[in-house]
Amino acid sequence: MNAPQDKRSFRYVGTRPVRPDGVEKVTGKALYGPDFVAPNMLHGAILRSPHAHARIKSIDLRKAEALPGVKAIVTGADFPTLESLIMAVGESSSDIVHISRNCMAYDKVLYDGHAVAAVAATSGAIARQAIKLIDVEYEVLPHVLDIEEALRADAPVLHEDIFTKGVNPKPDKPSNAALRVEMAKGDLEEGFGKAAVVVSGRYTTEPVHQGYIEPHACVVSWNADGQLQIWTSSQGHFAVRSLTASVLGLSQADIRVTPLEIGGGFGGKTTIYLEPVATLLSRKSGRPVRLAMSRSEVFRASGPAPGAVIDLKMGAAEDGTLVAADIEFKYHAGAYPAITAHSGASSAIAHYKVPNSRVVGWEVLCNRPATKAYRAPGAPQVIFAVECALDELAGKLGIDPVDFRLKNAVRPGDKQFNGMPFGEIGYAECLEAAKAHPHWSAPLGPNQGRGVAGGTWGNYGGPSTAEVSVAEDGSVLVTTGSPDIGGSRASMAIMAAETLQIPYEKIRVTIADTSSIGFSMVTGGSRTTFATGKAVTDAAAEVVEILKERAARTWGVEPSEVDWRDGEAVCLAEGRTDERLPIGRIAGSAPFSGGPISAEAAINPGGYLAGYGVHICDTEVDPETGHVKILRYTAIQDVGQAIHPDYVEGQMQGGAVQGIGWALNEAYLYDKDGRLDNPGFLDYRVPVASDVPMIDTVMIEKANPDHPYGVKGVGEVPIVPPLAAVANAVTHAAGVRMADLPLTPDRVYAALRAAE
Amino acid sequence: MARVVVMPPLDDEFFGGRDRLEVEAANLFAAVRELDRLGPGFAEVAQVRATLAVDGVVVPDWSTPLDADSEVILLPRVGGG
Amino acid sequence: MSKLQVSTTINGDPQEFLCDPDTTLLDALREELGLTGSKEGCGSGDCGACTVILDGKMVCSCLVLAGEAEGRQVNTIEGVAEGGELHPVQSNFLELGALQCGFCTPGFIVAAKALLDRDPNPSETEIRYWLAGNLCRCTGYDKIVRAVQDAAAELRQERTPA
The missing domain is CATH 3.10.20.30 (Beta-grasp domain)
Structure with missing residues (x-):
């Protein structure tokens, strides 16, 4: 099943049926993380550090323990001491000691909001009252929030045991520079020597939150024999199992994690915050415990994407050929090391042919919450700078910015930085579509400007397990371990329907708990429709083989004499070619032809391909106030084959608007003591419906030859281009280069006045 | 001997800055074991931090046989959201 | 207490x-x-x-x-649904894929129904401002606004029900 099938021959792939979990979600019946209730459940609350950086000298629990209704209290001292161990977290990796310490501080708190203690009580009100009675004595330490300040020799060092990785020789002093990565090729001096134009500049972006509307929440029920159940919403309940097991030293088979519906994640729910804490509270109290974050806890203590400082120099020859790029970017890591710099460095100019380049990335520790994955982690920031620079180069050369990108775009067969050839990628097709789109040539009015930007994300495969079983009446159950975060049940049912050739409505999809199906990696990295979809397709194809075999036995012919068409076995044996056995008949008599019919596929597929996008944005800048209005927006993307186009367009539209928020509004505001001033949606302003126009989408469907239905990952690419598309549009409207995000009215106003 | 190309930052972190190595290995499991002798500690983190490609194609199955003239590329694993 | x-x-x-x-x-x-x-x-x-x-x-x-x-x-x-019958706002959210994670969806549906109860023919701008107090982080609002427009049209009986 590896040859892409002719798109026009598809019956279900590419259609837009109602998602199987839809009615539950529009009627309020679907159960999300904060909705689950266990009998006799206690309610937890977490005491969080008011300091950005402090040593915990003592914690006095006596008054809290004495409060009636308090059943258990947990601090960092209740967590087992762990040896450093690098573990997979989603597709990325972290030291399990840092994961544990981020769930609950032990000796030091590293950011405002860092968990210090937790209480379980008979009501939420009592738990919240109890944490106020916990007396923590802190020795406040100097803190640092800013990337460049954190790199200064006299900066407070967050971790005495972290030495910069990726430098040779290994440093002998700890520092806040957790990682340096450099990717270089060619000869920069020679490259810039060939340049007719060179642009350089410094670009900055602020940390931003994923902004999922559902706060983190879980219920944990521990039993005296050491087995426990966790009900939680996450992007991967197997990751919740493995991380909780490792943090607490438990056997994975003792932990059963049941996935609840997830209210958005965008990368931020590929890790754990609450589950080990709730487990310890449940163990101490002997009762199920719910822990749920408030919105302010989500902002103070869960993972933002890093902010960035990017210094860049790029050059192009007279004919528009890029000849050299020298880029150094520094990303916040937050309180613990992250590895977003890897992807930043490998994405930065991955969509262009640049013969001479050096990309250096740094991860910088600072007293902010530990950064976590956010949709194409590490790519939007550095590509923002690159795409702004390309805009300037095109302007100086007098070349249309789309033509300029097209001239330098990577195409199938070109070599990647690592020497591997690109497969069937579609960046050039996206750029051609941008050029041909009426948006690109539409007239603009006064104070209006148009920006264009491209972007890429590498996408991923990763392990997935799926089971396909046939019910006695011939309807079909698909079971996976991949949480459905944006309609993937529908995609799984479509691919199963296409393979089995039975109606979409005859297939229902379940996302099973960790004890009911084998391992799947997180729903993230734009991998689920690709990898879990391939597992579903493989299992469904095996079911077709079983069905044909059963029909052959029933008819007394060879399996090679049975074909499968339109959901029924067709006899090919001579003289019997009008005999048919529909799936329901075969399923009904399955016990008598060999037993129940089901198949499982457990795979780790390669063959994933990078995705590419081009966004066009029109803005109008109010010269009186500096306010930026988004007038028109078009997102173009190579999506491979769209299995369910509504949800592919939805990824493109949602990513674009998240990117618009990143470009225009979103930023954390800290006071001088390092306390977060805007831990709520009122002051951390994500885009609302009245901020944006319709988001026009163009899906370029260039099928992936290594997926049975041509799938490429689509979820992450669309957050990469918007930062520069918006900034380039504002730059053209304002007549002055806007290099610092977000483009808040005060910044735009100041730039307008300075340009006068 | 299979040729091994090591992508940053794994070259500096484990192999003293060397990004071109050679190992005698029948498959990728064996290659990782050999690489651990050249860069102690590499094998322990390889599965969670590295993606391996052979002759231009990412290979998730490390039991895939290597030829004498195979080129193995060690890529840092990139985490998605 | x-x-x-x-x-x-x-x-x-x-x-x-x-x-x-x-x-x-x-x-x-x-x-x-x-x-x-x-x-x-x-x-x-x-x-x-x-x-x-x-x-x-x-x-x-x-x-x-x-x-x-x-x-x-x-x-x-x-x-919002009457018995087993979905309200047109609900059915149009489903038909147009106006939800991804679905967590904000109940709030949007209650708000959109309230709008259509008082104004059966709102403009796109009116829909966007009416719904400006409801956050969605997944969809970028495009399909939500279209679903409300289609529900309005259906309620006005300009279209046959979905």
């Missing part, structure tokens, strides 16, 4: 419950009455995921005290 006894009408049915004086209507719905369709995204009236109708007026139930529901009519997402 003694409990309040609250008598109210929820989705047309009389309901009585006990709660602390500082309990919000949202917490009473979710914790006391098991109506978890109304969601808490912020607890401060900024996200609209907890939107309900109180005596015909759209409110964030996290900003209303449960005691304020005494003697009044509360309509929640659980009451």
